[in-house]
Each structure stands twice: as C-alpha cells, then as structure tokens.
Amino acid sequence: AVASPAIAQSAPEIKWRLASSFPKSLDTIYGGAEMMAKQVAEMTDNKFQIQVFAAGELVPGLQALDATSNGTVEMCHTVSYYYVGKDPTFAIYASVPFGLNARQQNSWWYQGGGEQLGNEFFKKFGVIGHPCGNTGTQMGGWFRKEIKTVADLSGLKMRIGGIAGQVLQKVGVVPQQLAGGDIYPSLEKGTIDAAEWVGPYDDQKLGFQKVAKYYYYPGFWEGGPTVHAFTNLEKYNALPKSYQAILTNACANANSWMAARYDMQNPAALKQLVAGGTQLRPFTNEVLDACLKATNELWAEISAKNADFKKSIDAMQAYRSDEYLWWQVAEYTFDSFMIRSRTRG
Amino acid sequence: AVASPAIAQSAPEIKWRLASSFPKSLDTIYGGAEMMAKQVAEMTDNKFQIQVFAAGELVPGLQALDATSNGTVEMCHTVSYYYVGKDPTFAIYASVPFGLNARQQNSWWYQGGGEQLGNEFFKKFGVIGHPCGNTGTQMGGWFRKEIKTVADLSGLKMRIGGIAGQVLQKVGVVPQQLAGGDIYPSLEKGTIDAAEWVGPYDDQKLGFQKVAKYYYYPGFWEGGPTVHAFTNLEKYNALPKSYQAILTNACANANSWMAARYDMQNPAALKQLVAGGTQLRPFTNEVLDACLKATNELWAEISAKNADFKKSIDAMQAYRSDEYLWWQVAEYTFDSFMIRSRTRG
Numbered sequence: 001a002v003a004s005p006a007i008a009q010s011a012p013e014i015k016w017r018l019a020s021s022f023p024k025s026l027d028t029i030y031g032g033a034e035m036m037a038k039q040v041a042e043m044t045d046n047k048f049q050i051q052v053f054a055a056g057e058l059v060p061g062l063q064a065l066d067a068t069s070n071g072t073v074e075m076c077h078t079v080s081y082y083y084v085g086k087d088p089t090f091a092i093y094a095s096v097p098f099g100l101n102a103r104q105q106n107s108w109w110y111q112g113g114g115e116q117l118g119n120e121f122f123k124k125f126g127v128i129g130h131p132c133g134n135t136g137t138q139m140g141g142w143f144r145k146e147i148k149t150v151a152d153l154s155g156l157k158m159r160i161g162g163i164a165g166q167v168l169q170k171v172g173v174v175p176q177q178l179a180g181g182d183i184y185p186s187l188e189k190g191t192i193d194a195a196e197w198v199g200p201y202d203d204q205k206l207g208f209q210k211v212a213k214y215y216y217y218p219g220f221w222e223g224g225p226t227v228h229a230f231t232n233l234e235k236y237n238a239l240p241k242s243y244q245a246i247l248t249n250a251c252a253n254a255n256s257w258m259a260a261r262y263d264m265q266n267p268a269a270l271k272q273l274v275a276g277g278t279q280l281r282p283f284t285n286e287v288l289d290a291c292l293k294a295t296n297e298l299w300a301e302i303s304a305k306n307a308d309f310k311k312s313i314d315a316m317q318a319y320r321s322d323e324y325l326w327w328q329v330a331e332y333t334f335d336s337f338m339i340r341s342r343t344r345g
Numbered sequence: 346a347v348a349s350p351a352i353a354q355s356a357p358e359i360k361w362r363l364a365s366s367f368p369k370s371l372d373t374i375y376g377g378a379e380m381m382a383k384q385v386a387e388m389t390d391n392k393f394q395i396q397v398f399a400a401g402e403l404v405p406g407l408q409a410l411d412a413t414s415n416g417t418v419e420m421c422h423t424v425s426y427y428y429v430g431k432d433p434t435f436a437i438y439a440s441v442p443f444g445l446n447a448r449q450q451n452s453w454w455y456q457g458g459g460e461q462l463g464n465e466f467f468k469k470f471g472v473i474g475h476p477c478g479n480t481g482t483q484m485g486g487w488f489r490k491e492i493k494t495v496a497d498l499s500g501l502k503m504r505i506g507g508i509a510g511q512v513l514q515k516v517g518v519v520p521q522q523l524a525g526g527d528i529y530p531s532l533e534k535g536t537i538d539a540a541e542w543v544g545p546y547d548d549q550k551l552g553f554q555k556v557a558k559y560y561y562y563p564g565f566w567e568g569g570p571t572v573h574a575f576t577n578l579e580k581y582n583a584l585p586k587s588y589q590a591i592l593t594n595a596c597a598n599a600n601s602w603m604a605a606r607y608d609m610q611n612p613a614a615l616k617q618l619v620a621g622g623t624q625l626r627p628f629t630n631e632v633l634d635a636c637l638k639a640t641n642e643l644w645a646e647i648s649a650k651n652a653d654f655k656k657s658i659d660a661m662q663a664y665r666s667d668e669y670l671w672w673q674v675a676e677y678t679f680d681s682f683m684i685r686s687r688t689r690g
Contacts, residue, residue, distance in 0.1 A: 042590035107608035245387035263452035267667035322612035
C-alpha cells in the first residue's frame with residue numbers, strides 16, 4: 001500500500017472509526033478499545049483519534065471483522081474465534097479448547113512466532129491484528145443441573161459457539177448459538193439447559209445466577225483468550241511509522257489493562273455469587289478427559305483439509321508443551337502453596 | 346514542577362540517559378529498558394531519545410535509583426527491592442516473600458490501587474515508577490546439598506539479599522550479599538552453600554549448574570517481581586503530556602515484553618539444565634510453612650515501626666487474598682489439568 005498524500009506529513013490529523021463486537025454494558029471487554037483509543041489520543045495530542053462504536057451502532061457485533069476487511073471502518077475490537085465460519089484458523093489466535101493460558105498466549109504471540117504466523121493468516125482478510133485485551137481463564141458456564149459424567153452431557157442444550165461448540169458436540173452436547181441478550185430468557189424458560197459467557201464479573205451482570213444454580217469451572221475452551229484489535233491493512237500501512245508504533249504500544253497497554261481489570265473485578269463478583277447461593281463445581285476429570293480427546297480428534301479432522309489450520313495448531317501445541325513444562329515448576333508450585341496457605345488463614 | 350521553556354513546544358527534541366541495574370549479558374532483564382527506549386523513539390520519530398547505560402557504565406547498578414533521585418540521570422531501570430536499606434517499603438512494589446504472582450502484581454498496580462500507593466511512596470525519593478518488566482516466578486536457587494527440613498537450613502550460607510534474606514535468616518540461613526559476578530567462584534570454592542539468582546535462562550548463563558547440583562523451586566520470595574522504570578519526578582512533570590503518555594505506554598509494553606520473553610526462553614534452558622544433570626527439587630511444605638511464618642513475623646515487626654510499610658503490606662495482602670480466591674477457581678484448575686494431561690502425552 002502507498003501512503004496517501006493526506007498523511008505523508010509526520011503528525012497528521014486522523015480520525016478513525018472502530019467497530020466493537022461488544023455492548024457498552026460489558027464495560028471491561030468493551031472498555032479495552034476505549035482505553036486503547038484514549039492512549040492513542042493522549043500520545044498524539046489528539047491528532048490521531050479513534051472513535052469507538054459499540055456492537056450494533058455501525059455494524060452488528062459479529063460483522064466487525066468484515067467491516068474492517070472491506071474498509072467500512074478502519075478498525076475493530078473483537079475475538080477472532082467469532083470468525084471460525086470463515087476459517088477455523090481464526091480461533092487459534094484467540095483461544096481454542098485446551099490451548100494456552102493468558103501469559104502463554106501473550107508469550108506465543110509476542111516472542112514465540114505467533115505474531116508472524118497470525119498476521120500472515122490475517123493478511124488474507126486484509127487486516128493486521130494486535131492483541132488488545134485478555135479475559136484470563138474463563139468460567140465453564142451455568143448449568144441447571146449437575147454434570148458429573150460424560151453421560152450427563154448427552155442431549156444437553158448449551159449456549160456455546162464456535163469451535164468449542166464443535167468439541168462439546170462430540171461428547172453429546174447440542175450446542176446453541178445465541179446472542180448475549182437471548183441467553184437469560186432461554187435459560188429461564190428452559191429452552192436451553194446451560195450457557196457459557198465469560199466469568200464472574202460479566203456473568204453476574206447478565207443475571208445468570210437467577211436462572212441456573214451450578215457454575216462450572218474451568219472454561220477449558222478459553223484458557224486465556226486474546227481480544228484483538230484488527231486494523232484494515234491498507235489503512236495501517238498508510239499510517240506514518242510513528243503512528244503505527246503508537247497504535248502498537250496502545251494495544252499492548254490495553255492488552256494488560258483488560259486482564260488486570262478482570263483480575264480486580266472477578267473476586268468481588270465471585271464472592272457475591274457464592275453468597276447468593278450459586279454452587280461452584282469443577283468439571284470432573286472424566287468430562288475433561290473426554291473433551292480433550294474430542295478436541296484432539298477435531299484438530300486432526302480439520303488439519304487434514306486445512307493447511308493454515310494445521311500450521312498454526314501444530315505451532316501452538318508445540319509452544320504449549322514447552323510452556324507447561326516450565327510453568328509446572330516455578331509458577332504452578334508458587335500458586336499451589338499460596339492457595340493452600342490462604343485457606344488456612 | 347514547572348515546564349522549562351525548552352520543552353514547552355509540543356514535540357521537543359529530548360535526549361535522556363537511563364541507568365540500568367543490569368549488565369548487558371543478562372539480555373532479557375537488561376533488554377527491557379532498551380525495548381522501552383526503542384518504543385519511545387519510534388513513537389516520536391526519534392525526537393524523544395532515551396540512551397540506556399548498563400550497570401557500572403555511569404553508576405554502579407545498585408545506585409541507579411539514587412542517580413535518578415538526584416538528577417544525575419533522568420531515568421533508571423531497576424528492581425525496587427534493591428533499596429530496602431533506605432526503606433523496606435520499596436520491596437513491596439517489586440516482590441516480597443509470599444506476595445503476588447506476575448499477573449496479580451500487575452493487577453494490583455494498574456487496577457487495585459498499587460500505583461497510587463506506590464507512587465505516593467516513591468515521591469518521597471523524587472521519582473515516579475512505571476512497571477517495565479516482570480520475570481515471572483523465579484527459581485529458589487542452587488544448593489550444593491539437599492534441603493529437606495528446616496534443620497537443613499541451619500547455618501547454610503546462601504547468597505540472597507534484601508528482605509528475603511531477612512526472612513531466611515529467621516529459619517537459620519546465613520544470608521550473604523554478593524554481586525552477580527562473585528557468586529560462581531564462591532559456590533565453586535564452597536565459601537557459600539547456595540545461591541539464588543533468577544530462573545533457568547539467566548542462571549544457566551552464569552553457569553551455576555557446574556558448581557551446585559540441586560535446583561530448588563519455587564522462589565517463594567519472588568512470585569512475580571516487577572522491574573520498574575523510575576523517572577526523576579521533576580523531569581517527568583516537565584515533559585509534554587504526550588511524552589508522558591508515550592513513556593507510560595512504552596513501559597507497559599516492555600512490562601509484558603519481558604515476561605513474554607522469559608516465558609519463551611526458560612523452557613529450553615530448563616531442558617538443557619536437566620539434560621546436563623541438574624536435579625530439580627521442590628521446597629518441602631515444612632520449609633515453606635516455616636518461611637511463611639517467619640515472613641509474617643517480619644511484617645509485624647517492620648509494621649510496628651514503619652507506617653508506610655504497614656499501609657502498603659496491608660493493602661497488598663488484602664489484594665492477594667482476593668486474587669487467590671479467584672485464581673484457584675478458573676486459572677489454577679485450567680493449569681492443573683493442562684499440566685496433568687501434558688505429561689500423559
């Protein structure tokens with residue numbers, strides 16, 4: 001792409017529009033884009049302004065990437081696994097079942113070759129991605145009845161989308177695609193039996209605790225999902241180098257900001273949920289083992305017909321093996337002791 | 346502080362000097378400052394340049410903070426626990442025994458009130474701090490003999506500094522202060538029995554595996570230490586607002602960068618160490634419990650005579666309790682399953 005004359009100067013006035021996939025009410029995940037835009041404005045004395053539009057204001061939330069690809073907007077803030085219908089490879093750079101935790105996902109992207117692989121793939125859709133938020137490990141969702149065995153999942157109607165839905169389908173779940181606002185009434189009426197969303201802070205806002213008693217963990221399909229900012233590649237390439245650097249640094253800052261903010265907000269929400277009667281339940285090893293087996297089967301099936309997917313999933317899995325080899329030594333044993341000593345007061 | 350006329354313009358040319366506490370050979374921890382400075386330069390078309398000097402080039406590594414306080418340099422890149430001799434409160438914003446893991450330390454700083462408390466304290470020394478790197482949980486160090494009980498620590502001469510040394514002294518260790526370059530010969534000669542440094546990647550470079558067989562974990566005194574960039578407060582306040590924002594975002598980016606890079610580098614180093622005969626050993630619960638007890642005693646002693654310390658340690662510990670309440674649910678059970686399933690292949 002060639003820089004347009006209008007922005008050949010070193011600090012031009014630029015106004016961009018960003019389409020978020022999230023409603024304003026989910027202030028932390030939506031807020032990641034606003035935080036990033038605020039940093040860009042402050043770093044440029046308001047010369048580079050990015051106006052953030054909530055899902056539906058310009059385009060529906062799940063069309064944020066298309067609107068960026070085709071230049072309707074310059075940027076979007078979204079989760080790449082929403083676009084597995086175009087290509088399942090998208091999911092790997094956000095989060096896939098039994099993938100990486102948040103810090104490992106960042107390490108893979110920033111230092112382990114993920115950025116090169118990911119942006120090589122995203123280029124096919126005319127965009128460049130920057131991590132711009134992470135939720136940390138999500139919860140496994142809300143269930144109206146207890147799930148102890150794989151047999152308990154049989155025929156269970158669960159709101160869960162994308163590639164995680166495909167995995168759960170292999171163990172008997174009937175995945176349902178529902179927009180955020182439709183989940184609560186469906187759970188209440190019993191049209192669905194279970195639903196996953198994000199974690200305590202966001203889930204509490206949507207009120208799921210009033211219509212489902214059991215709150216399962218961990219959300220093994222989202223160990224540490226990245227929320228990306230995607231920028232139309234031509235628009236990005238036409239920016240002055242200093243603005244590209246400013247955008248990159250603002251996204252990196254927002255990437256940490258979102259995880260830090262969820263980590264601040266989730267404990268209070270969790271305490272309130274439990275005080276209100278929510279029953280926390282871990283997925284049993286039987287369930288987790290069956291889902292891991294289903295996941296590995298699905299990766300083999302997709303890899304057989306999709307070279308991009310194979311390249312990315314193989315790279316991610318090799319990185320994951322090394323990461324957990326190290327993680328289990330210092331990080332995990334530190335956390336283990338801190339958790340054990342905390343409950344002893 | 347009043348902006349000086351020279352930098353009243355919106356994008357002035359500025360050249361600063363930064364004193365690092367680290368040698369260039371420790372490329373990741375030293376590299377955090379270079380990475381930050383590179384971002385600042387790129388974001389300003391090289392108008393704002395920060396030249397990074399290794400430990401000893403301008404001032405000795407452990408005088409980096411003083412040189413920043415007194416204006417010899419505008420910035421430094423250092424670990425605040427090096428300065429516990431001035432005030433033990435410094436340690437809390439880097440890492441204290443049984444403190445926070447890396448993501449929690451970030452959450453406390455960015456979202457949990459840590460930044461306000463920390464910078465209120467740092468202001469007394471004429472500096473403002475920005476997190477600019479994190480090593481993740483460190484290793485517990487190299488021991489020439491196995492440590493199974495608290496009795497095994499009695500009289501053990503260990504290279505460990507600062508407040509962690511004070512904790513270990515309470516359980517019988519004789520802490521030794523040694524600069525990085527003096528550790529290897531001291532361990533080799535048997536002048537010391539043990540030494541802690543950072544983690545596999547850095548430790549391997551210093552060659553400790555050749556002179557001590559047992560490599561203990563976790564480094565419970567450094568669950569997720571922050572490396573700070575400190576800026577002389579008057580110099581910072583005199584910067585244009587846009588440059589303040591640029592510096593802040595560059596530090597946030599470097600903060601993630603360092604953790605991502607250590608996470609990438611440590612697995613390979615760990616594999617090489619183990620292949621070379623290093624014996625990994627976890628600290629026993631008896632040792633950890635005794636050290637936690639000693640830590641809590643030390644906090645009570647210091648808090649009784651230091652109001653700043655009490656305010657900060659109380660805030661950190663309250664935050665820690667909430668963080669681990671949440672961490673044990675989704676993050677920890679995800680990591681647990683991933684570690685368990687990894688070893689089954």
